[in-house]
Amino acid sequence: MTEALMTHETAGEAPSADRPLLQVRGIVKHFPLKGGLFGRSTGTVRAVDGISFDVRKGETLGIVGESGCGKSTTARLLVDLITPDDGEIVFDGRKLGRDLTLTELRRNVQMVFQDSYASLNPRLTLEDSIAFAPAVHGMTDADARRLARELLFKVGLEPKRFAGRYPHEISGGQRQRVNIARALALSPKVVILDEAVSALDKSVEAQVLNLLMDLKAELDLTYVFISHDLNVVRFMSDRVMVMYLGEVAEIGPVDAIYAKPAHPYSRALLASMPSMDPDSRTEAVVLTGDPPNPIDPPSGCRFHTRCGFAEAVCSREKPLLHARAAQGHSAACHVGGVDTGHTLSELPA
Numbered sequence: 001m002t003e004a005l006m007t008h009e010t011a012g013e014a015p016s017a018d019r020p021l022l023q024v025r026g027i028v029k030h031f032p033l034k035g036g037l038f039g040r041s042t043g044t045v046r047a048v049d050g051i052s053f054d055v056r057k058g059e060t061l062g063i064v065g066e067s068g069c070g071k072s073t074t075a076r077l078l079v080d081l082i083t084p085d086d087g088e089i090v091f092d093g094r095k096l097g098r099d100l101t102l103t104e105l106r107r108n109v110q111m112v113f114q115d116s117y118a119s120l121n122p123r124l125t126l127e128d129s130i131a132f133a134p135a136v137h138g139m140t141d142a143d144a145r146r147l148a149r150e151l152l153f154k155v156g157l158e159p160k161r162f163a164g165r166y167p168h169e170i171s172g173g174q175r176q177r178v179n180i181a182r183a184l185a186l187s188p189k190v191v192i193l194d195e196a197v198s199a200l201d202k203s204v205e206a207q208v209l210n211l212l213m214d215l216k217a218e219l220d221l222t223y224v225f226i227s228h229d230l231n232v233v234r235f236m237s238d239r240v241m242v243m244y245l246g247e248v249a250e251i252g253p254v255d256a257i258y259a260k261p262a263h264p265y266s267r268a269l270l271a272s273m274p275s276m277d278p279d280s281r282t283e284a285v286v287l288t289g290d291p292p293n294p295i296d297p298p299s300g301c302r303f304h305t306r307c308g309f310a311e312a313v314c315s316r317e318k319p320l321l322h323a324r325a326a327q328g329h330s331a332a333c334h335v336g337g338v339d340t341g342h343t344l345s346e347l348p349a
């Protein structure tokens, strides 16, 4: 293994054991909507609206929620592909824009997207694609190529067969392996996987998921895993964050949330999940209709327009994230909160 592949610590900044690797604080991203004859602003899409969470070293944090709830925007904010309107990102104790540069953040936090083809330059060989970023970051051409071949091997593609091929000459699963190799080329600490396996056939998907698990253990990686497939998220994640209309509805250990979700939205989302066990399949599709428009989200609890437990307080006051029974589990719902004014103290079974 070359030095470039080893996980590296910069002198003097050893991470403390219990400090989260990534801390996201009150991050906001609103997209202006342009329209009309003169391209005037006609509104604002509140894609991510003041969310805070931690990613712990060595864990996989799953992010789930319906289409448009802000998962990809959150991911793009984490790697600074888009700039937040407000809030802060702290990596390994260092705040972006204070003692952490954008280059350092991008080297340490890498991303793999769903579209395996669009992410690769069609005119570059697989070896050149993987070697590109390390070469830009100062590695000699020979070292960058050696690293690219090592990474091809690591992601299960025989370098002799694959190094000189082009993206259109390989399958979707193989392309996604190349994208994973590319993401690993700068020895990042965190990899964000945004629907990274969603376009693959089930059997190929399983192989790539296993590869991701192996790489995580071998390279001591931390993952943020975004998927609409709740079974896959359960398989991959240590903790899960449930998003609704640009906010965090619930966050906590995967077992606690899947066994006993504390937020009615998570409950509805999980109830609509196809069970792996045919005997326990239910017809309980609780979640109906589309989420409201993120341009003009509902007042108070954003879920109140679809929630079967909504009371007057829900449209009046925004519920804050509040600790639940399991360690590290919290949910933003007036039910089960302290003195919230909601008549229920817990969700009915």
Ligand SMILES: Nc1ncnc2c1ncn2[C@@H]1O[C@H](COP(=O)(O)OP(=O)(O)OP(=O)(O)O)[C@@H](O)[C@H]1O
Binding pocket: 031, 032, 045, 046, 047, 065, 066, 067, 068, 069, 070, 071, 072, 073, 074, 228, 294
């Ligand atoms: N560049 C942009 N300009 C305007 N609106 C945007 C932009 N990017 C995202 N949005 C809007 O922000 C909201 C959140 O989008 P985002 O892509 O983060 O959702 P998502 O949870 O990843 O959805 P999906 O599950 O479909 O991938 C959506 O309403 C989307 O239309």
Ligand code: SF4
Binding pocket: 263, 264, 265, 301, 302, 303, 304, 305, 307, 308, 309, 310, 311, 314, 319, 332, 333, 334, 335
């Ligand atoms: S705060 Fe009210 S509307 Fe929101 S999820 Fe809880 S019960 Fe439902």
Ligand SMILES: [Mg+2]
Binding pocket: 071, 072, 073
């Ligand atoms: Mg998305």
